[in-house]
Amino acid sequence: MIGMVATSVMRKASDLAQQQRWIVGGVIVVVGLLCVWFFGFQAPADAVSKYRFSGGGDPIQLPTLELPTATTNLILSLLLIAFGIYHLVRGLKNSAVLFGVVAFLLLAIFLTWSIRGASLNMTGLLESTLIRSIPFLLGALSGIMCERSGIINIAIEGMMLTAAFVSVIVGAFTDNLWLGLAAGVVSGALIAGVHAVFSIRFKVDQIISGTVINIFAVGMTNFLNLRWLTVNQELNDSGTFAKVPIPILSQIPVLGTILFNQIVLVYVALLLMFFVNFLLFQTRWGLRTRAVGEHPKAADTLGVDVFKIRYINVIFAGMLAALGGAFLTLGSVGRFDKLMTNGRGFIALAAMIFGNWNPFGAFGASLLFGFMDSLQLKLQILTSVIPSEFLLMAPYLATMVVLAGVVGRVRPPAAEGVPYEKQ
Amino acid sequence: MPPILELRGITKRFPGVLANDHIDLTLNQGEIHALLGENGAGKTTLMNVLYGLYHPDEGEIMVRDKPIRITSPRDAIAQGIGMVHQHFMLIPVFTVTENVMLGDESITNGVVLDRKKVAGEIRELSTKYGLEVNPTLYIKDISVGIQQRVEIIKLLYRKADILILDEPTAVLTPQEADDLFQVLRNLKARGNSIIFITHKLREVLALADRITVLRLGKVVGSTEPKNTNSAELARMMVGRSVILSVDKEAAKPKDVVLNVQNLVVRDERHSIAINDVSFQVRAGEVLGIAGVQGNGQTELAQALTGLRHVESGRVTVLGHETTHATPRQLFELDVAHVPEDRQQDGLVMSFPVEDNLVLNEYYRPPFAKGIVLNFDEIEKAAAERVREFDVRTPSIFVKTANLSGGNQQKVIVAREFTGPIKLLIASQPTRGLDVGSIEYIHKRIVEKRDAGAAVLLVSNELDEIMSLSDRIAVMYKGQIIDTVNAAETTKEALGLLMAGVHGDGKTPALQPQTPEQKAETHHQ
Numbered sequence: 008m009i010g011m012v013a014t015s016v017m018r019k020a021s022d023l024a025q026q027q028r029w030i031v032g033g034v035i036v037v038v039g040l041l042c043v044w045f046f047g048f049q050a051p052a053d054a055v056s057k058y059r060f061s062g063g064g065d066p067i068q069l070p071t072l073e074l075p076t077a078t079t080n081l082i083l084s085l086l087l088i089a090f091g092i093y094h095l096v097r098g099l100k101n102s103a104v105l106f107g108v109v110a111f112l113l114l115a116i117f118l119t120w121s122i123r124g125a126s127l128n129m130t131g132l133l134e135s136t137l138i139r140s141i142p143f144l145l146g147a148l149s150g151i152m153c154e155r156s157g158i159i160n161i162a163i164e165g166m167m168l169t170a171a172f173v174s175v176i177v178g179a180f181t182d183n184l185w186l187g188l189a190a191g192v193v194s195g196a197l198i199a200g201v202h203a204v205f206s207i208r209f210k211v212d213q214i215i216s217g218t219v220i221n222i223f224a225v226g227m228t229n230f231l232n233l234r235w236l237t238v239n240q241e242l243n244d245s246g247t248f249a250k251v252p253i254p255i256l257s258q259i260p261v262l263g264t265i266l267f268n269q270i271v272l273v274y275v276a277l278l279l280m281f282f283v284n285f286l287l288f289q290t291r292w293g294l295r296t297r298a299v300g301e302h303p304k305a306a307d308t309l310g311v312d313v314f315k316i317r318y319i320n321v322i323f324a325g326m327l328a329a330l331g332g333a334f335l336t337l338g339s340v341g342r343f344d345k346l347m348t349n350g351r352g353f354i355a356l357a358a359m360i361f362g363n364w365n366p367f368g369a370f371g372a373s374l375l376f377g378f379m380d381s382l383q384l385k386l387q388i389l390t391s392v393i394p395s396e397f398l399l400m401a402p403y404l405a406t407m408v409v410l411a412g413v414v415g416r417v418r419p420p421a422a423e424g425v426p427y428e429k430q
Numbered sequence: 431m432p433p434i435l436e437l438r439g440i441t442k443r444f445p446g447v448l449a450n451d452h453i454d455l456t457l458n459q460g461e462i463h464a465l466l467g468e469n470g471a472g473k474t475t476l477m478n479v480l481y482g483l484y485h486p487d488e489g490e491i492m493v494r495d496k497p498i499r500i501t502s503p504r505d506a507i508a509q510g511i512g513m514v515h516q517h518f519m520l521i522p523v524f525t526v527t528e529n530v531m532l533g534d535e536s537i538t539n540g541v542v543l544d545r546k547k548v549a550g551e552i553r554e555l556s557t558k559y560g561l562e563v564n565p566t567l568y569i570k571d572i573s574v575g576i577q578q579r580v581e582i583i584k585l586l587y588r589k590a591d592i593l594i595l596d597e598p599t600a601v602l603t604p605q606e607a608d609d610l611f612q613v614l615r616n617l618k619a620r621g622n623s624i625i626f627i628t629h630k631l632r633e634v635l636a637l638a639d640r641i642t643v644l645r646l647g648k649v650v651g652s653t654e655p656k657n658t659n660s661a662e663l664a665r666m667m668v669g670r671s672v673i674l675s676v677d678k679e680a681a682k683p684k685d686v687v688l689n690v691q692n693l694v695v696r697d698e699r700h701s702i703a704i705n706d707v708s709f710q711v712r713a714g715e716v717l718g719i720a721g722v723q724g725n726g727q728t729e730l731a732q733a734l735t736g737l738r739h740v741e742s743g744r745v746t747v748l749g750h751e752t753t754h755a756t757p758r759q760l761f762e763l764d765v766a767h768v769p770e771d772r773q774q775d776g777l778v779m780s781f782p783v784e785d786n787l788v789l790n791e792y793y794r795p796p797f798a799k800g801i802v803l804n805f806d807e808i809e810k811a812a813a814e815r816v817r818e819f820d821v822r823t824p825s826i827f828v829k830t831a832n833l834s835g836g837n838q839q840k841v842i843v844a845r846e847f848t849g850p851i852k853l854l855i856a857s858q859p860t861r862g863l864d865v866g867s868i869e870y871i872h873k874r875i876v877e878k879r880d881a882g883a884a885v886l887l888v889s890n891e892l893d894e895i896m897s898l899s900d901r902i903a904v905m906y907k908g909q910i911i912d913t914v915n916a917a918e919t920t921k922e923a924l925g926l927l928m929a930g931v932h933g934d935g936k937t938p939a940l941q942p943q944t945p946e947q948k949a950e951t952h953h954q
Contacts, residue, residue: 309533311532
């Protein structure tokens with residue numbers, strides 16, 4: 008009797024899973040059929056899509072991949088259909104693999120179709136993917152340091168915007184990019200300090216504190232930009248960091264261009280990713296940080312200073328976000344434009360969540376968003392079929408899709424957002 | 431030999447409350463000193479002062495004959511003082527090792543956490559004191575009893591030799607409690623000194639070398655187990671004679687009121703919390719649900735009162751289908767509910783007492799006419815209920831949050847017990863209350879039973895279950911492992927059932943499956 012009810016309950020649960028499998032698998036197959044029809048049969052029969060891997064000046068030249076557009080897309084679409092059928096019949100346990108394979112195939116199909124009769128520099132695309140993912144990565148690392156200690160950081164956007172602004176002005180005024188960078192980092196730390204005092208000392212709702220900082224940063228930079236920078240144009244021209252190729256390593260085809268011929272800030276950001284991971288999971292400070300973010304009272308009863316840990320983490324987080332902001336100016340365009348962060352702080356927040364508050368996971372998500380960001384730029388140049396306004400949405404759409412898929416699968420720190428009160 | 435720890439004139443005031451009033455206490459090396467008192471007597475406050483979580487307004491602490499200042503747990507730890515809190519201070523997503531080392535981490539290569547070394551130390555402590563744990567497991571994956579061992583190991587790892595345990599048996603079965611006592615005697619034999627906080631007389635008499643009784647923030651007296659007995663200790667605790675057992679006549683069960691069939695309910699994490707539970711409660715009887723905390727009792731009460739979705743099965747009240755009934759539909763059927771968490775589910779803490787007193791029937795005459803409330807009637811009824819149920823409040827307009835726990839519970843009882851109730855579902859009705867309030871609420875529950883109500887009593891206090899119930903159903907892992915007659919059972923027998931050991935010695939007492947079902951289960 009007992010066993011029967013128990014199994015019937017379990018069966019219900021598995022029924023649901025099976026239903027879900029059928030729906031997902033069915034959708035994949037239908038999408039695959041649409042791809043066959045549109046990207047396969049509707050594509051011009053004689054068009055060729057070229058993927059290039061080497062730039063003109065590279066010492067080692069790699070062959071260009073030339074694919075007949077229609078045939079390639081037919082094959083890729085059939086692969087997609089086969090994959091959908093496999094999921095229908097056998098069922099894939101790992102949803103990340105499912106998502107990854109489907110997204111890869113769809114992108115490949117779309118990309119091959121978009122560059123029909125033209126060529127795409129893949130190395131360039133991947134290089135710009137990495138560069139564009141750096142602000143997301145730094146913002147996400149900022150969020151991770153802050154939230155792992157239990158303070159919600161919705162102010163990444165504001166910290167980035169402020170630092171972008173400050174670093175340009177100081178960089179231009181002193182004619183020294185490093186001083187500009189330092190000033191940007193200090194500004195981030197100061198703003199984070201305000202967030203820390205609000206959240207920790209005055210126990211203000213952390214979402215509200217973060218929102219206030221974002222609004223303040225937008226208003227302040229807009230005002231100063233309009234009233235001051237537009238009349239003193241020379242202060243809004245800092246120049247940018249030069250690329251520092253790493254000897255030998257930068258000569259490796261494709262990989263060298265992508266990874267080892269970048270400005271110093273890119274290397275720093277990647278090292279910071281390893282550093283934050285090491286700090287959080289292998290050191291005393293990290294153990295205490297995570298303890299404070301999970302159960303501050305327990306940490307307190309063991310003599311851990313909850314407030315000190317939170318203050319330092321929040322301020323460090325501000326500095327990380329500031330690096331991301333300075334990267335947008337000193338690292339790429341060398342001037343400040345109003346609202347130039349353009350929601351990147353929030354995408355970084357999404358990357359943090361998608362990465363389950365882990366640095367490497369967040370980097371993976373950052374790469375995805377960075378890829379969408381650079382892809383839309385390339386496509387704007389390559390294709391005129393899709394209005395550029397829609398292409399501009401790509402990174403944000405990717406964020407929404409990713410966040411929707413990730414809901415319920417990740418777990419934020421337990422004490423996040425709850426001010427700690429000693430008796 | 432001078433005492434290892436001495437508290438002199440410790441005084442701690444909270445706004446409007448004198449929690450500790452010039453308390454003196456000495457702890458000798460190698461003794462177990464029981465601190466006995468009702469909830470709210472100031473035991474925990476005193477120990478939080480000693481552990482540096484509160485700062486005393488007056489008084490002095492001497493450790494090993496030297497006056498010291500303790501301003502934070504760090505100071506207390508440095509003096510060799512360690513505390514196991516009533517609510518465990520463990521981080522669920524950390525391993526045992528990480529929880530133990532937190533705040534006092536071992537480091538190699540200058541910065542890297544040395545988890546291996548600490549795990550080794552934990553294993554050593556485990557074997558030395560009979561505290562078996564696996565250091566690599568996550569806290570969320572181990573039982574409450576083992577979590578408590580981790581808490582004790584945390585203290586020993588820090589070389590604490592003055593151990594404070596705050597109500598350590600609240601979450602344990604009687605057998606687990608006996609195991610704990612053995613560990614404590616073991617620790618004592620190795621020269622540790624222990625302060626043991628409790629309100630349970632049995633434990634004090636079984637374990638303590640000396641007993642200090644607190645009442646209303648003052649020391650009432652000190653004694654030794656051989657010079658006293660339960661009745662005297664109870665009198666010291668409460669300040670007057672108490673009847674420790676509930677006076678009640680044998681039940682006269684009549685018609686079935688609550689009928690539960692094959693109930694299946696899931697918890698927050700969607701795992702099955704109640705697995706095919708069936709039982710009946712008749713008019714005029716009390717069915718007690720016993721069990722170690724977390725075996726589905728909470729979810730059972732929630733499912734029966736419309737606060738949790740029923741996955742499958744059927745519930746009827748007096749023949750009415752109520753499987754998916756809302757709390758209001760149940761109220762209309764004269765079902766009363768004393769929820770487990772009175773502040774969360776029972777009261778709106780920021781509302782005045784009068785509003786909470788009519789929270790179940792404010793919507794119907796005479797309290798409302800259409801959408802308009804009739805405040806005169808509400809006030810009249812509230813005043814009447816406050817008088818009848820002896821709620822100690824300055825007025826009915828006071829914010830409910832300002833009342834003591836006992837009086838908050840009386841507000842709920844006053845609200846729920848008014849009117850002709852047919853079924854009473856009471857969850858932990860006396861949790862955290864003083865003996866006086868407990869006595870009162872027990873009396874009221876028996877009154878309702880005698881008036882013909884069916885009573886379902888869910889409680890973690892075995893004493894309460896045994897003294898109030900006519901029949902006792904024991905829950906284990908979401909199932910009713912057995913139902914026994916309260917008059918014919920013993921604490922030990924119930925303890926075994928609570929641990930999942932069935933009367934005939936087999937574990938666990940689940941019914942055997944048919945081969946066909948086995949095949950199905952296997953197929954999953």
